[in-house]
Amino acid sequence: MAETSDVDVPRGTKRKADELGGQSSDAPRRIRALDADVVNKIAAGEIIVAPVHALKELIENAVDAGSTSLEVLAKEGGLKLLQITDNGSGIDKEDLPILCERFTTSKLQKFEDLSSIATYGFRGEALASISHIAHLTVTTKTKNSTCAWRALYNAGKLVPSKPGQTPDPRPVAGRNGTQITVEDLFYNIPTRRRAFRSPSDEYNKIIDMVGRYAVHCSHVAFSCKKQGESSTSISVPATAAVVDRIRQIYGTSVANELVEYSTSDDRWGFKATGHATNANYHIKKTTLLLFINHRCVESTNIKKALEQTYAAFLPKNGHPFVYLSLEIDPQRIDVNVHPTKREVNFLNEDDIIQAICEHLRSTLAAVDQSRTFMTQTLLPGPDWATPAQDANGDNAATPDTTKSTSRRTTRHENTLIRTDTNLRKITSMFAPAEGSSQVINNGQPPAMTASDTQPLETLSYEIVDRERKPCGLASVRELRSGVRDKMHHELTEVFATHAFVGIVDERRRLAAIQGGLKLYLVDYGRVCFEYLYQVALTDFGNFGIIQFSPALDLRAVLRVAAEHEKQTLASAGGEEDDMDVDKVVEMISNQLIERREMLLEYFALEISPAGELSSIPLLVKGYTPSMAKMPQFLLRLGPYVNWEDEKPCFETFLKELASFYVPEILPPTPGNAEDAAAEKIDEHLGERRKHVRWAVEHVFFPAFKARLVATQSLMKVAVLEVANLKGLYRVFERC
Structure with missing residues (x-):
């Protein structure tokens, strides 16, 4: 019978005990105690898995010793050399013989001490484990010692530095503290040593560990570098915060x-x-x-x-x-x-x-x-500067612009566009109605009225030094993202570069603007609503306030709106009894009073527990909303705001607030002397018309140019292209 060699045994096949030279398969295996060296190496493999684990143990021991300065030196990721030097209390010479024996510690005496342990190390295993898998050298000096002592360890025992010499610690020159040098880590465990393929990865782990303790130990100086390099990877002084x-x-x-x-x-x-x-x-x-x-x-x-x-x-x-x-x-x-x-x-x-x-x-x-996302989250403004200007508005001639200005360019009539908003308005070309010129503007064209030159506002502003609060609410951030997702880039550019032409119809809230070579008709009511909603999102939780002095009775204001709503229903053929004014007023007022803390914190809407309205939010400086719309605004906060869910609540409330601020629909401009005389008698209507006209031209449309994100819905319902200069020029050429 031929003998079976090792080569003939299939891979993965278990060998019998007798084939390995042990006991026969029929006899039970005996339990033996492992050799002490094997036990120690197994324990060391559990505690010291990589060089960074040895470093962690050494750092903790150094900090426990009261060190205020730690210096770490490594070579080949700590596998060839790992050295840590501290200025702590040091180790007594008498303790050096048992320093690297297992379970030798100065921090624990009985098991119950574990319940009150307040130090890093306590079991006395770190140095013992290191000494079983590396060459360990300890140099230490206490404050009362006249010199430092150096000891070498192997397998937990003192060993001589050279054959034939005594293993006892020998005196050397040194400073107070301890220096521990670990060389050739895992030299006697080749399998684990080969597992470390990249010394740079191990060194990065060492840097990470040193950095973590450098952040936490605020009273300790840390430094870490590779051996042979002059620069340090980490250098933190003890005084650093x-x-x-x-x-x-x-x-x-x-x-x-x-x-x-x-x-x-x-x-x-x-x-x-x-x-x-x-x-x-x-x-x-x-x-x-x-x-x-x-x-x-x-x-x-x-x-x-x-x-x-x-x-x-x-x-x-x-x-x-x-x-x-x-x-x-x-x-x-x-x-x-x-x-x-x-x-x-x-x-x-x-x-x-x-x-x-x-x-x-x-x-x-x-x-x-x-607070960087507060200014950039919602309305990022594109850079509309021309190539011939730098960021500060100064001329910054580039090679291309210099080349172009050196030539004489031909300007064709069909590309000439209006660029100065102070030029004559289109409204000055309209013939004034009979008798209206003497009554309204004393014979001057509408473009030269006082409403075009100065603001007509009754509010006085006071600037307070109030720190801006950040808004970290996810719901608000999602609403801001929703605006950006619906952005119409071409229309946004039109508003950013437009020239205001004039108000066309106050009753329909229409205005004309020029964008490039095109003339647009704009529903400024819808555009103002979108702009004010975006302003409310941007300034969420940081609104200015319009203060009422004295405070208004919330219930009285709500009653005005509720009675008007009831009359409207009656005139439309509804039943007046279907609406209980007292019940509606009480329900909505209680709802607002109950949520007064949230309304004040997020929306600057201040309501006292007794139902006194002290302030409302200020969205736009230079424009006063119509206070006649405020009762309806407060009344709609009841049924038209979703108070149950956070995101819908904020969205619906801010939209109601934007609707309140949108310039109201005004009666048509008087077309005859009788209507003009009637408006002159109603001074409030005349002043309000002037204020809205001035605000639309000098507040809202300049604001659209600076920060409006035009949405796709505006392109569909609020903006209409009515003329194109190139197209008109071709028409006139054919005439």
Whole structure:
């Protein structure tokens, strides 16, 4: 019978015990105690998985020793050399022989001490584990020692530096503190050593760990560099503040958007402090610096909860930077659950996480120091500067413009357009009605009336130094995004470059504007509504106020609108008894009074508990809305605002507010002397007509040019092209 070689055994086939030279398959296998060296290497493999884990243990020991300065040196990602030098209390010479033995520690005496442990290390396994898988050298000096002592370790025992010498520590020159040098990490575990393919990746992990402790240990100086290089990867002075440390390690873009937060609860025995980025900053992956009782740990539950909290503030797939220092009563926490102390368990975990996230959510909604998205979220203005101007409006001749100005260009009649809005208006060409010129403007054409030269407004403005509050509500951000999504780019450009021609019809609220070579007829009522709605979204929570002195009786104002509504129903053939004025007034007034805190915070609509209306929001400076529309505005806040859901509530309320501010429909301009005389008697109507005319030309249309996002609906129902200069020129050429 031929012998079977190892080559003939199929791959993956289990070999029998007798084939391996052991016991026969029929006999039970005996249990043996593993060799101490094997036990120690297995334990070391659990605690020191990579160079960064060895560094973490050494950093924690150094900080426990009261160090105020830590210097880290690495070579080949810490596999060839990993050295940490501190200026702490040092180690007594008498303790050096047992320094690297397993479970030797100065921080724990009995198991019950784990319930009150307040230091980083406590089990005495780190140095022992390192000494079993690397060459370990310790140089240390205490304050009372006359010299430093250096000791070499292998497998937890002192070893001589050279064969034939004594293994006892030898005196050397040194400064106060301890220097631990780890060389040839995993030299006796080749399988794990080969698993580290990229030293640069391991060094990046070391930098990350040093950076985390540099942020948290605000009283300690940190430096980290590669051996042989003069520049340091991290260099943080001991006096640097937390924000400065984050700026130096994680960048200015993070530090500029940080929000500081702090919360605590005696019921759960915790205190949480830290810094987190606001809604202006987001990255593809969450960066969480989590310290529980000053130990750098990981927590999947906390990370997920924070990401869910930020989901309401950040764009899709956006993630934050969060530094969280969580201090928990030691009696409520179990630190002895992971070999590397990377994870901990603590009581009331869900309650503590919820409390932290709720506080952070309110902080993000209330505090945003840079406020960049407040000015750019809704109405980003395109750069309409011509090529011949720079950003400041100064002439900035480019090679192309210089070349073009050096030639003499021919200007054709069919491309000449109006560019100066102060030129003669189209209304000056209309023949005045009989008798109207003497009554209205003393023989001057309408283009030269006082309404074209000065504002006619009864309000006086007072500017207050009030800090702008950020708006982090997801519903408002979605409404702003909805405006951008409906943007009509060509029409937006027309409004941004238009020249105002004049008001054509006040009863239909029509005005004429010129855009390039085209003349448009614009329903300025609809355009004003869209513009005012966009202004309300942009200034949400930061409105100016129109103050009433004395305050108005809310119920009395609502009664005026309710009675008018009842009369309207009656005149339209409805039953007057179908509407109970008292019931409607009471229901809507109670509804508004009940929500007075929200109305004041978000909309600057101030109502007292007794039902006194003190202020309404101010949307546009230079234009006063018609106070005759206010009763109807307040009445519509009851049935036409969705008070149940947040987003529809804000949308419907702001649209009602925009409708209130839209210039009202005015009676036609008097066409004869009798009508003109009647309007002269009604001074309020005459003054209101002048104010609306002035505001439309000098307030609204200049504002459209600066910040209106024209939507597709405006193109369909509010703007009509009535003439094209090139087309008209061809018509006249044929005549």
